[in-house]
Amino acid sequence: MKIYSLRNSTCRFAILASVIASPVMFNPALAAAQDGPVSNAQSAPQQDDKARLDEIIVTAQRITENVQKAAVPIAVVSPDTLRKAGVVSPDNLTRLVPALTIASTGGSSMSLFLRGVGNFTLNSTFDSAIAFNYDNVYIPRTSATTGFFYDLERIEVLKGPQGTLYGRNATGGAINILPVKPKLSETSAFVNGSYGNYNSVTLEGALNLPTGDDGAVRISGNLSTRDGYLTDGTSDQDLKAVRFQIMQEIGPDLTVRLAADYSAIRGRGPGATYLESYQFNGAGYTETPSLLDPSIGLLDPRSQAYRRQFFVVPAGRFLNDLEAKQFINNDHYGVNAEINLRTGAGELTIIPSWRKSEQEANTSTLPFQNYNNTQDEHYSIEARFAGDRVGIFDYTLGGIYYHETQDELYVSNQQTLYAYTVYHLKTESLAAFARITANVTDTFRVVAGGRFTHDRKSSDNSFSDTVVIACTTLPTPCLNAPLFNLVPDASLLGISNLPPQGPGGIVPYIDGNGVPQPNVLIIRSPVTAINNSVKKDSFTWRAGVEFDAGPQSLLYATVETGFRVGGLQPVIGFESFQPEKITAYTIGSKNRFWGNRLQLNVEGFVWKYRDQQIAAVGVDGTGTTNFFVQNVGKSTSYGFEVDAQVAATRTTRIGANIQYLHAEYDRFKYDQAVAGPAAPFVGCPTTLGVNSGGNPVYSIDCSGKPSFNSPRWTFNANISQTIPLGSYQIVASADTQYRSSRWVGYDYISGMKQDSTWQSNAQLQFEPVDSSWFIAAYVRNIEDDRYKVNAVNSASSSLISVTTNAPRTYGVRAGVRF
Known part of the structure; x- marks a missing residue:
């Protein structure tokens, strides 16, 4: 294995030539493999001899509609695709959705990027640019998103701002996780399991039982365990989750569904390896690769011996070993409901929710020791009314109230520096929204929408002690x-x-x-305390036109704005940050041809950001390494995405997805305090000056640099072939993904650039024609490449660590449904 090596390119292009289909907008239900419950996103295989693509139903615009009729950029991932790809946490989605990059960054934290927009780390003081919604409930902390990936109806990934229908901070996009709901008057069940290398064991199942003619309950569960991918036992998995739902039709017009879920995440958590070290030579910096294999974790004796070689300032001595006590101990639980009332004027939906997370983690991926203990509680209630058509107008009205409290203890031990931070934070948000569609003709529509949001964030004696x-x-x-x-x-x-x-x-x-x-x-530095609050009123809007160019052809163009609220943080020199704003322009076309055998969707986009928030490990106003967010300026992203899928025959499904992305910071400037005798080690021009307190600082200008995690080209492809064998069949499937080079670290240091990568997967499945059971063999990451997904510069030790993708994994899967 080797980091960011583009191994045998000839072999990869041979794989690519033989595997031409997309795992994202390609509907896996069209292949005759089905190992879970039939859902709207995954209808049953066709029983006739015609080759054709099936319909996919989504609710991305808060109404039920065919995805081909939804005038929004969206990727839909079916439950069959999730199971085949072994998706048990958000970071696994990266290889399925070309526009999306999600990486574990240590402990429970994850970084989310969509088309180059996102953050390298997330803590209590700020929010993700990508809104994560489970069962129509906003989940504010990405550390609380792992336990949902089982018994799903579908996943919807919306690209770009969701400034009118989604209530929280969706400047880059939204990820909607939608569980299978109880099925009335039906008794059914399924169980799926797998075993693979690294002692990987997964088990997923659900039981649906009727409660009379008008009600049902559904119990679902999931278990996923695995040894660590790294030699020190880190990057392991220990996840258990359960979900209970009950739904009742109280009358012909009223349906109520109640749901509760719980997940527990244990184990050692994500790990990392040393990429390189650097040293100031008087004129600049010299980088020296660590020569450690990416499978060697930071707590491995070889990594500890490597660490002991490095002399650190200001202590004036060599580093000690990292303490080998890494762990994760997280519990997440919640209750939510969905009430649907049909009236004479339209349908009213009310969604109340309450969720709580208790998280404790000790991690060393940065590469220094960190401990956090977090209590996060939030509740919300959303109401929306989808009105029946009045004249030429369709409309949706709604409002949402959201309340969150966070209490966190965060300790960072950099051996020469000890930082102790306490957060006591509260967020309140109140929003009202409306969207109106004017059906000017039977084929031409004009859409307008708006949302008014009032946000308040406050800090009650949050402080940092160093x-x-x-x-x-x-x-x-x-x-x-x-x-x-x-x-x-x-x-x-x-x-x-x-x-x-x-x-x-x-x-x-x-x-x-x-x-x-x-x-x-x-x-001991003076304590930085924040006892303050910030308020912000924001109005975001959307305008668009839609034209049915044919019975199965849609043309659309939209302009939409979005914002991400600012906040407070106990970081010297960066005590507050401003809201982030975006204006996005989109033009697209969705088409079905050839008697529903060919689908071709094309989208072009331009995104313009102002006061863009970037959160990462940096150096604060005292020269201390810290976590914080800054408003770095402006950026522009533009490009296009083309998605095609073909029902070549009744048993052959082929598709491809290609994205071109040009994402660049128009203005990216920030100040960094002097942490030693030399200028900071960054890949951008620096200028020495003084700050408002008269202390020396370097002004760093990264304007013109590419946005982070924004490969210029991304290509996904796959193929599924069903081979009939009388009453049985074999389903052979494969997929591959290419991503061009991208920056995976905040400082634009050369080692933080990941060269272009390929990753391919394959599966062979045997089952009866009715798909009542199956057995399959799989292999993922056939190339066994360990490329970089996140890189961190520890200025206190002059070391750079990286987290990498999973190695080659393989195993068997089996399942049955009743």
């Missing part, structure tokens, strides 16, 4: 100077004369036994 070890004899080292261990409170650092919290101070180091440490100082 302690630094400093050697007074530099450049002569202090080789015996102590380094910090990870402890839950600064009082446990073993320092008898620690300056008081609040004002801070500088004192000689005296250990817990009262013994002075020669030439070593303890520096």
Whole structure:
């Protein structure tokens, strides 16, 4: 295995030539393989001899409609595709949706990017640019999104701002996770399981039972366990989840559904490896590759020996080993309901919800030790009314109230620096929205929509406390100077004369036994506290036209705006940040030809961002490595996407999806405090100056650089071939994805650039014609390439760590349904 190597290109192009189909907008139900419940996104295979594509029903625009009639850029992933691809968490979606990049960044955190828009890390102080919705309920923290990927009806990925129908911060897009609902008057069940290398075990099932003629209950569950992909046992999986739903038709016009779910995530969590180190040589920086295989985790003895080679300032000594106590201990649970009332004027839908997350994690992927303990609770209620047509007008009206409280303890141990941060945050949001469609003729429509949103974010004594070890004899080292261990409170650092919290101070180091440490100082920064609130009223809108060019051809053009609320953070020099805004222009065409045997969809887009928020590991106003968000300026993204799928024969399905993306920062400037004697190590021009407090800072200008995680070209392809064998059949399927080079780290350091990559997968499935059971063999990441998905620069240690994709995995799957 080798990081970002484009292995045997001839072999890859041979695979590509023989595998021409898309796993995203391609409907896997058309292949005769079916191993879960039939749903709207996945109708039963055709029983006649005609080759044709089936209908996919979505609710992305808060109404039920054929995806080919929905004038929005959308990718739909069916449950069959999810199971075949082994999707059990959001980061697995990257290989299925060309526009999407999701990566685990350590502990429970994930970074989400859609067409180059997103953040490298997410903490309590800010929100994702990609709204994540489960069962029509907004999930604010990506760390709480893992336990939903089972017994699903479909996943919808909306691209671009959702400024009128979605209530929270959807400047880049939205991911809608929709579970299978109870089926009235039906007794049914299914069980699917798999076993693979790395001792991977998955088990998924559901039971649907009627409660009379007008009601039903559905119980679903999921289990997924796996040994770590890395040699230190990290990047493992230990997930258990369960969901209960009950639905009742109370009368001919009223239906009520109640749902509750719980998920538990354990194990060691995501891991990383050392990519390289760097050193200032007087004129610039020299990068030296670590030469460690990407399978060698940071807690492996080989990585620990590598780490001990590096001298760090200001302590004036070599690093210690990372502490081998990485773990995840997360519990997520919630209750929600959906009430649908049919009236004489239209349909009213009310969705109340309550969710809570309790998360504890210790991680080392950055590459330093971090601990967090988080309590997140939120509730919301949404009401919308889809009115019957009045004259030429269709309309949707609605409103939503959202309330979230967050309490988090976050500890960062960089050995020479100890940072202790406490968050007490509250978010309230109230929004009203409307969308009106004027049916000017039978084939031409004009659409207008708007949303008014009032947001308030407040902080109640959130604060950050930082302690630094400093050697007074530099450049002569202090080789015996102590380094910090990870402890839950600064009082446990073993320092008898620690300056008081609040004002801070500088004192000689005296250990817990009262013994002075020669030439070593303890520096405690003044506490940064935030007791404040910010309010923002925003109006976003959408305008568009739609034209039915034929019975199965749609042309559309839209202009839409969106915003992401600003916020507060206890970070010196970056105590607040402003809202992010976007204007998006889209033109598209959706078509079916050849008697429903060929589908061709084309979309062109231009996205313009202002005050764009970027969240990553950086250096704050004191020169301390920290997590925070900045408004970096403006960016422009434009490109096109073409999706095609073909029912070549009754048993052959082929498709392809290609995306071209040009994403660039028009203005990307920020300041970074001086953390040492040299300029910061970044791949952008720097200028030395002073900040408002008179302290030296470097102005960094990355304007003109490509947006992060924005490959210029992305190509997905797959094929499914059914081979009849009397009362049985074999279904052979394969897919591949190509992504051109992209930046996967915040600092534009050369090692943070990932070269172009291929990844291919294949499966062979045997089943009866009625698909009542199946057995299959699979292999994923046939090339066994371990490419970079996230890179982090630790300025305190001059080390860069990376997380990588999963290695080659293989195994068997089986299932039965009743």
